[in-house]
Amino acid sequence: MNNQFAIDQIDGKILDLLQQNSRLSNQEIANQVGSSVSSVWRRINALEEAGVITAYGLTVSPELMGYSETILLQVSLGQHHDDYLEEFTTLVNSIPEILECYATTGEYDYVLKVLATDMRSYHRFLRNSLMSKPFISKTFSQVVMDKIKFQKAVPTLAARTKR
Numbered sequence: 001m002n003n004q005f006a007i008d009q010i011d012g013k014i015l016d017l018l019q020q021n022s023r024l025s026n027q028e029i030a031n032q033v034g035s036s037v038s039s040v041w042r043r044i045n046a047l048e049e050a051g052v053i054t055a056y057g058l059t060v061s062p063e064l065m066g067y068s069e070t071i072l073l074q075v076s077l078g079q080h081h082d083d084y085l086e087e088f089t090t091l092v093n094s095i096p097e098i099l100e101c102y103a104t105t106g107e108y109d110y111v112l113k114v115l116a117t118d119m120r121s122y123h124r125f126l127r128n129s130l131m132s133k134p135f136i137s138k139t140f141s142q143v144v145m146d147k148i149k150f151q152k153a154v155p156t157l158a159a160r161t162k163r
Contacts, residue, residue, distance in 0.1 A: 005050045010035055011043055012156035015052070018044075019153035022056040059152065067097075067115040070144040071122055074108035075130065078137035087135060095129055108140065119143075 007015070013033045017024055030040045047053045062070065077084055092101045092112065100113040116122035122141075130136050 005047075005052045007047075007052070007156065010039075011047065014040060014043055015047070015156045016153070018053070018056075022058075062115050066117050068118060069116040069122055070147070071114045071116060072142040072144065073112040073114050073126075073130075074104075074140040074142075075110045075112060075136060076108050076138045077110075077135050079135065080109075084135035087133070091129070091133065095125075097125060108138075 010033050014029055017029050017032055026037045026040045026044070029044075030037045033040065035043075044053070075088075077088060088110075092098050092110075097115045098112050099115060102111045103109065104111050114122070114125070116125060126139065126141070130139060
């Protein structure tokens with residue numbers, strides 16, 4: 001079963017533009033892709049209805065909000081029965097400093113991206129929020145020293161063909 005939505009070059013260009021700046025008007029997009037405003041509106045509407053476009057938003061600087069540390073935290077659960085999995089999911093979703101959580105393969109069950117104001121606050125977070133839970137057996141933290149690439153935009157066919 002293929003859940004991929006078929007997009008053409010114009011759809012790809014529209015997605016690229018909106019991922020760069022979601023505040024562009026349909027007129028501005030139409031001018032840049034060489035299409036009519038009504039066509040752009042229909043295409044964006046179809047992309048939204050198909051679930052290709054899931055949200056519009058903005059990016060906030062963690063550093064300017066007081067978060068000087070980004071930590072990649074690997075977590076292993078002691079047991080994998082449904083109650084623990086559900087409790088872990090609820091816990092992760094309740095902590096705003098956890099920006100992302102992925103179930104993974106390998107030695108650890110999950111990888112989390114966590115923000116902290118400093119290392120002492122991260123230590124408190126780790127001790128009080130996670131390590132106090134009986135279903136968490138071990139953790140491994142990696143402190144991000146420098147952000148080399150940060151990209152929220154998903155490459156479209158139009159972007160991939162630029163190479």
